Amino acid sequence: MKMIRAIIKPFRLDDVKEKLLEAGVTGLTVTEVRGHGRQKGHTELYRGAEYSVDFVPKTELSVVVMSEMVDTVVDAIVESARSGKVGDGKIFVSDVEKVIRIRTGETDVEALS
């Protein structure tokens, strides 16, 4: 099992969610986050003075899937989150040891389906 965490532009969320559902993902978690990459944020203008926004608002979504689905899910995110401009975000894939569904106590494959 793998956890896929993606930092994306907030306005791409709807598209990404649809693609993930099409790819067979049954559940996902979304968090509003702030951060920056190589561009170190951006500048804005207020009353003639520039100021820097170091941490830009982003959306982080996390989804846990069976290992064989990872490529499909990653492709779905890349395809739907990409605008081609800086700030499109990153995807992180990591191992998940165990999954438990709280209501039933089911674990791993049963808990994910």
Added chain:
Amino acid sequence: MEPTVTTQLAGDILQTKYALDTFYFLVMGAFVMWMAAGFSMLEAGLVRSKNTAEILTKNIVLYSIACVMYMLIGYNIMYGDSISSMIPGFSFGLGGDNEAAAVLAGGEDAPYYSNLSDFFFQVVFVATAMSIVSGAVAERMKLWAFFAFAIVFTGIIYPTQGMWKWGGGFLDEAGFLDFAGSGVVHMAGAAAALSGVLLLGARKGKYGKDGSVNAIPGANLPMATLGTFILWMGWFGFNGGSELKVSDIAEANATAMVFVNTNMAAAGGCIAALLLARLWFGKADLTMALNGALAGLVSITAEPLTPSPELATLIGAIGGALVVVSIITLDTKFKIDDPVGAISVHGVVGIWGLLAVCLSNPDATLAAQLMGIGVIFAWVFGTSLIVWLIVKAVMGIRVSEEEEYEGLDVGECGLEAYPEFNQTRT
């Protein structure tokens, strides 16, 4: 027609005119009172969210202090029997209203509106002047130090210079013209604000040690925009009511002219400020457009009657361009931190408005206008500085650095304007 019937009819017409002019005065006064709401929203929008509740508290309480102080002593200082053309008289409370017989006597000297309606109209002007101070010292002044200053400013400082002009004092005798108060109200408020800001210093983090200027963006621009629209609307009362009368053809036409010119000047100021900001900074700067509209209004306040609507638009536009230059100059060259631009909008542009009287009013002289500007500024700035210094010595005027970082909402009011979003920002 029988003579008695004619007399009866003439009396009825006088009564109707008296009622109409009083009614007009009261409604225009209520419009100006609403400007307090405009200032509250503008200031609440242009400060950070951690100082919202404090600035709202300041605005509604300063309005109330102005009302009480002006009733107790201010109105009599400004319009009571004066000792000389420079030294006002002093007495407490409000007098009675007009006798019906005096009104019905008719003629030039007969009163044509209620005395209390005059008090009501004037008292809301004092509050306007005091509101100007509130925005400039925002986000770092102690709440109660501000209230202490408000008592002296609305009770004594403002009414004294008001008497010099509108109370028939020496500025009026010298031919100084100020229709609705570009000087008496707006520049006076800005002069008091400037003296306070100079003693108070800039907000923490506004200017870097290397001389850099940091932007401190306002928390809520919809609110600031609403405040500007409310002020724009209230200004129809401010200038329109200052015509003092509507009940004959000439006065009705004049009042309409004042409304039209007031509106045009604001529009001109807004457009000019936006265009200049776009050319200068490369972006359509909303808060400059808001300040530009207000600058247009301040520009036309000294003389909203004699210019043509085209000239009024131009006078407002020059004010709107001037305010952008002034805000940037005060900020970057003089390091005077004025979060809402009040000193530029009301002070620098107030001076322009007083000078612009000469463009359309043949009775105006440059010498008298300059004299008025100098006298009002020197009096208000000087006396305000003394009062601020006394307040500073007695109770201090600036909150602690820690309170400034935490926000004045919690420090002064013990609450937050938006408790659901309690994340602290610098």
